[in-house]
Amino acid sequence: MELVIVLGILVLLALGAFAAVSVTKRSQRRMDADERSAVTKPKDVILPPDEDVVVQPEAEVATPEPVAEESLARPRLRDRLGKARALLSGYFGDLRGRSVIDDDVWDELEEALIRADVGVSVTGKVLDDLRVRVKEASVTTPAELLDLLKADLIDQLSTADRSLSFTPGQPNVWMFVGVNGVGKTTSIGKIALREAGSGRSVVMAAADTFRAAAAEQLQLWSQRVGADLVRGQDGADPGSVVFDAMAAAGSRGADLVLVDTAGRLHTKINLMEELKKLRRIVDRTPGALKEVLLVIDASTGQNGLNQAKQFGEAVDVTGVILTKLDGTAKGGIVLAVQSELGIPVKLVGVGETAADLIDFDPEEFIEALFADQA
């Protein structure tokens, strides 16, 4: 309860700071008032109808992929990573060739895990466990050690249920959340294509009413997929979009509602509250919300854990989609997310095309994690 004091101090400081600033800035503010008013009041900006905004719409639509592509075998992570690996020189090959497990070997393992963004604390835990196991199993060569470590990690990841929950005969809602720029909208597009391809009727809800042209981006996907799109005005209450989407799904008897939400940093209280509200709106239809999927960019570092924690607390995340794994980023942070928070990875994105969103396979992932590193 010393909170009140803290608050009091903050109020004082903030007021003081505010006073100081408002005096010095007042003159400056007057000068660029015109410019500011244009910027800070986006609501006043009247957007011309779509035809005018989009100068050359045909330029933006990614060339539709031939339908045949969808029927091809899904790519495996291993194939996709081939390129990234080819660029990098042998690293563990060297380790495997050594004869004794010395401090250098341990150091290099640590380095490899940290470089894969697994994080210092999880790496420490994993290696501590491994030290114990090495003694128990009387492992003597680095090659065996490496196999043991891989098996350990695969074990850790293998326990979770990775299917996307779906009940036939009712609207199922999958909600997509995450920080800005991780690939939420693209993931939804890919999933929509995949689910529609397997005969499910899909409604897409463009509840990202904040980012410029987010709804347009989803609209292009919905046209490709042939799914229904529910959208509102830019800057509209995302809650209303979700509400409309639920109503639309109910009346059309849709199987699946994919809710796209605006990217938000997990530290923004207001935006996280907004997300909770979106979830509450979906929860008005009991049992409809099947998945809340957190989208994480594979290049994310240790902040990914904070993201998972905060989004988990706010809307109870059921799974992770790890995107952009086709680069050289290893996405090791999901190891930490699963081991510390118990949230499993369900899907991984390994490329630009719709077929490049694949089910997560722990074995392949761990293999890739240890793929040669520069």
Added chain:
Amino acid sequence: MFDSLSDRFDAIFTRMRGRGRLGETEIDEIAREIRLALLEADVNFKVVKSFIARVKEEATGAELSKSLSPAQQVIKIVHQELINTLGGETGKLTMNPKPPTVVMLVGLQGSGKTTACGKLARHLKSQGLQPLLVAADLQRPAAVTQLQVLGEQVGVPVYSEPTDPVAVARNARNEAARLGKNIVVVDTAGRLQIDEALMDELRRMRESVQPDNVLLVVDAMTGQEAVNVAESFAETVGIDGVVLTKLDGDARGGAALSVKEVTGKPILFAGIGEKLVDFEPFHPDRMAGRILGMGDVLTLIEKAEASFDEEQAVKAAAKIKKGSFSLDDFLEQMQQVKKMGPLQNIIGMIPGMPKELKNTQIDDKELGKVEAIIRSMTPQERNDITIINGSRRLRIAQGSGTTTQDVNALLKQFKMVQGMMKQLAGAGGKKGRFPKMPNMGDFQGMQ
């Protein structure tokens, strides 16, 4: 931003305090801790190594100053080294003596290029330049539309054509000349640094448009990968500077250190929020100071300015002066403080905040309790807390779902706050000394 990193340094140096001399063992221990802290902050492995090596060398070779304690000395060394690594002084865009100047933004998918373009255009416009935005991202669906909407919002024209990115970029120069614009900001499609075809496209764009500045946009949340990305872009396309985005989250931003170190190019701008105005020149010294827990008053002031309603603030300040600051006013101001973000973060920015306060775990949910108690009071009670007797306390507690102890604690502390405010008002309108902190022991038992 670098909050946790500064916590780590705090922990290291607190332990070091009280030791008189900096021996080799101490330096090793410090180096280990700094290494851990930097790794946890996503600073790249290799960068950590070289950073540590430099700090160690400096620390070992440094003459012990008489005016500084060893701990202070190490802080100074690390601080200086951080500033050096982050870029010394604030960098600037290269301006072409023969306009238009061309700025091209490149980076991975989702790093925030398009938004950064819009923000940069607004920033340049506010500097008196005449920017033209160019949408050369023809790949991502609706990327052109996104830039057009942004252009609309900042009042900057957007040029695009449905050909190919190289042609768009090339023709943009002519368009700028035609419109009489003196700076061109080119948005490019996001691409992986290992995508040879797309990297080659970027190279061709560079050749055809001859940009004066190629800026790499890097997400502050990037992990170890930041180095690979920066190295590849620097090698294949060549970059002149870096824009660091999404710095308003709680990412520790080690990527900033890594990118600067491997490319040697300055971080020019930082994206610090969702709005288009949330964009500023990058300040290495501020950042380094923040890393070391030296507080960040400037950011605090900016936050206060962004979240405080001017009218209400003026009214509240007047009330403080008159000594009539009531619980109602407190509630109102509390709402504004809440808008500034998690309390813990804000407190971390205040320099010289007593350790006890800095380390108190503050749960923002507790705010709800305070709110509930105040809202359960009648207007009369809020105006004059002296009328709150035993039965009123009981009613308030029941009304707010708390206990009378909670109500008592709140009232007692509010009295202290009022005292502080009187003290401040008494010191005159000038920058008075910071009011004496109430003795922390006073409310140890009240929690």
